[in-house]
Amino acid sequence: MLHSYAFTNVQSFFERTEVSLRLTEKASTRGWVRTARSGLRVSTAAAALGANGAGKTSLLKPLAFLTWFVSASFTGLKPEQTIPVEAHFAAKEEPSEFEIEGEDSEGTIWRYVVRMTPRHVIHEALYRKKERFGYVFVRDWDEGTRSYTIKQQDFGFNPTEASKVRPNASLIATAAQYGVEVAKHLTDSKLHTNIDSAGRHGLDSQALFGAADFFAQEASLQEQMKHLLSTWDLGLQDIRLREVNLKPTVTSAPDEQQKVWYPWGVHQSRNGTVHEVPFFHESTGTQAAFVLLSELLPALANGGIALIDEFENDLHPLMIAPILSLFDNPSTNPHGAQIILSCHSAEVLNLLHKAQIYLVEKDQCESRAWRLDSVQGVRSDDNFAAKYLSGAYGAIPRV
Numbered sequence: 001m002l003h004s005y006a007f008t009n010v011q012s013f014f015e016r017t018e019v020s021l022r023l024t025e026k027a028s029t030r031g032w033v034r035t036a037r038s039g040l041r042v043s044t045a046a047a048a049l050g051a052n053g054a055g056k057t058s059l060l061k062p063l064a065f066l067t068w069f070v071s072a073s074f075t076g077l078k079p080e081q082t083i084p085v086e087a088h089f090a091a092k093e094e095p096s097e098f099e100i101e102g103e104d105s106e107g108t109i110w111r112y113v114v115r116m117t118p119r120h121v122i123h124e125a126l127y128r129k130k131e132r133f134g135y136v137f138v139r140d141w142d143e144g145t146r147s148y149t150i151k152q153q154d155f156g157f158n159p160t161e162a163s164k165v166r167p168n169a170s171l172i173a174t175a176a177q178y179g180v181e182v183a184k185h186l187t188d189s190k191l192h193t194n195i196d197s198a199g200r201h202g203l204d205s206q207a208l209f210g211a212a213d214f215f216a217q218e219a220s221l222q223e224q225m226k227h228l229l230s231t232w233d234l235g236l237q238d239i240r241l242r243e244v245n246l247k248p249t250v251t252s253a254p255d256e257q258q259k260v261w262y263p264w265g266v267h268q269s270r271n272g273t274v275h276e277v278p279f280f281h282e283s284t285g286t287q288a289a290f291v292l293l294s295e296l297l298p299a300l301a302n303g304g305i306a307l308i309d310e311f312e313n314d315l316h317p318l319m320i321a322p323i324l325s326l327f328d329n330p331s332t333n334p335h336g337a338q339i340i341l342s343c344h345s346a347e348v349l350n351l352l353h354k355a356q357i358y359l360v361e362k363d364q365c366e367s368r369a370w371r372l373d374s375v376q377g378v379r380s381d382d383n384f385a386a387k388y389l390s391g392a393y394g395a396i397p398r399v
Helices: 056-076 171-177 181-187 205-217 219-231 284-302 317-325 346-350 384-389
Strands: 002-008 017-020 033-035 041-043 045-050 096-103 109-116 121-129 133-142 147-152 191-193 238-246 258-268 274-278 305-308 338-342 357-363 366-371
Touching (some): 017 366, 045 056, 056 181, 056 191, 056 338, 056 366, 317 346
Antiparallel strands (some): 002 017, 033 041, 096 109, 121 133, 357 366
């Protein structure tokens, strides 16, 4: 389970910013909390709210970037490519820093720290907690020799191979390619997200085809998706997936055909007649819920994190509660999956505890974020939505 992540000098955030899902023993939540294997109380949901352009997406991106960098930077980047990290425009020449802490299924707590520019990693370190944190490896760039000094402790990566680590790749991602067990264990991440370095993925044909392809391969999750959509008052009786041939494009060969899975909505009229409607003719809300479930259900089924930007986009506000409840109910969330989301709907504020809410604001081109329970005078029984909309907490549009 994720405990926290932090970052400095990343996009619109210049100062160090931390997103923590840890809860104190005294925090009396409204739900969405688990006691992890380590004995710590951890939230299974956190939400970020703020005005347009405040930096909500930028608050989520570092977690997606860290997950990718640790697991896929070795295979995902060519040796000559730069690292897709963007510093604040007022500090372009300064490095960006990231830190993440969490525990695995056995209750072992890990901490990973990395400092980098787009050109190369400057410092990278992995720590494991026993009685206290001790390093597993530390990697530092030596400007004089233009090489890395690496020290290891129970990491198990051959020093000769470790010394060849590329400047644009994580030592963990590199070691995993050489079969190092600790590295393979840590790269087995389960992050499901709708964002990448460019921002949120839009609701388009590729998103629908991708979701349909996923559900076509996952029979049990397909049934769960059908059940949820048909019970959310969308007018759907069923959803059918069929493999269809797309027409050749201008750039493809005349006889070249691409097969994709395509969803159809099944509706029953008053007289009992059944009608199939192509999903492109369904409402954008129905399409959005279908695509969203392709990110949420695998996290719920296997454990992991769902990182969702603009969570309620195209959805009715009253759908937020039943979707979030999937992460609160042990029967639908048996492995303690977590969801971290951004949204504009104040409805979410009266569902979550003040320790599960982040507010984001931008001033003079610098974003900052704070957890609501850090604001003095905020009571657990306050009407968070009403107070937020009145401007009592800040992080609201000045229209």
